[in-house]
Amino acid sequence: MTLAIIAGNGDLPKLIIKECQKNNKNFIILLIAGQSNPEEYKDLPYHILQIGSISQALSILQDNKASEVVFAGGVKKPSFTNIKVDKEGAILLSKIIGNKIFGDDNILTTITNFFAKKGFKIVGADQIIKNIISSKGILTNKKPSKSDLENIDIACKALETMSDIDI
Numbered sequence: 084m085t086l087a088i089i090a091g092n093g094d095l096p097k098l099i100i101k102e103c104q105k106n107n108k109n110f111i112i113l114l115i116a117g118q119s120n121p122e123e124y125k126d127l128p129y130h131i132l133q134i135g136s137i138s139q140a141l142s143i144l145q146d147n148k149a150s151e152v153v154f155a156g157g158v159k160k161p162s163f164t165n166i167k168v169d170k171e172g173a174i175l176l177s178k179i180i181g182n183k184i185f186g187d188d189n190i191l192t193t194i195t196n197f198f199a200k201k202g203f204k205i206v207g208a209d210q211i212i213k214n215i216i217s218s219k220g221i222l223t224n225k226k227p228s229k230s231d232l233e234n235i236d237i238a239c240k241a242l243e244t245m246s247d248i249d250i
Contacts, residue, residue, distance in 0.1 A: 084108075084109065084150045084151060085109040085110060085111060085147055085148050085149045085150060085151070086099075086103060086108060086109065086110040086111075086149065086151045086152075086153060086206070086211070087110070087111050087113060087143075087144050087147070087149040087151065087152045087153070087203070088100065088103075088110055088111070088112050088113065088153055088155060089113045089115065089140075089152060089153070089154050089155070090112055090113065090114050090115065090118075090119045090124075090129075090155055090156050091115055091118045091119060091154075091155065091156030091157045091158040092118055092119055092120070092156050092157045092158070093156045093157050095155040095156050095208055096112070096119070096155040096156045097123065098208075098212055098215075099153060099155050099208055099211050099212060100112070100127065102211050102212045103211070111128070111129075111130070111143070111144075111147045111149060112124060112127060112128070112129035112130070113129070113130050113131075113132050113140060113143060113144075114129050114130065114131045114132070115132060115134060115158060116131050116132060116133045116134070117134075117161075118134075118156070118157070118158050118159065119131075119156065130143050133166075133167065134161055134166055134172075135166040135167050135168030135169065135172035135173075135176065136168075136169055136172060137168070137169060137171035137172040137174075137175050137197075138169040138170050138171040138172065139169065140171075141171055141201060144203065149203065150203065150204060151203065151204045151205075151206050152198050152203045152204070152205055152206070153205075153206050153207065153208060153210075153211060154191075154194070154195065154205075155208055160187070160190075174197075175193070175194065175197050178193050178197065179193050179194070188246075
């Protein structure tokens with residue numbers, strides 16, 4: 084099984100690569116042009132893809148027998164009018180534009196669903212790197228006061244509300 088790492092910017096893609104290397108897991112790297120710095124991957128084999136080159140991405144994934152895909156790293160939302168797309172890119176872009184009014188979460192869901200429907204298992208970074216997500220509970224020696232707990236409850240409710248409307 085080969086893992087395809089579709090990499091944006093930041094450290095997360097590199098942490099996933101280190102974990103794959105540590106565990107002798109086969110992987111390929113697809114850097115998103117303008118989002119990833121190829122210099123940071125100079126000692127590794129990678130492919131650079133334009134955002135709209137979905138047919139090329141699918142071809143690379145199939146040629147390398149990738150069965151799993153992880154999306155990792157930040158990606159600045161491009162101007163949809165400046166994206167050059169291939170056939171599969173046009174299909175995906177039409178789905179994204181149709182969902183654009185629903186926010187970033189729906190855009191990401193549309194992208195992952197697209198790849199999943201093409202037969203790839205979508206995995207999260209937390210499925211590759213164990214303990215990357217904090218455990219539930221108090222993580223410090225100082226316990227929160229009653230006032231802190233009330234503020235935490237208010238913040239959780241606010242986060243839940245904002246998440247529902249994708250702010």
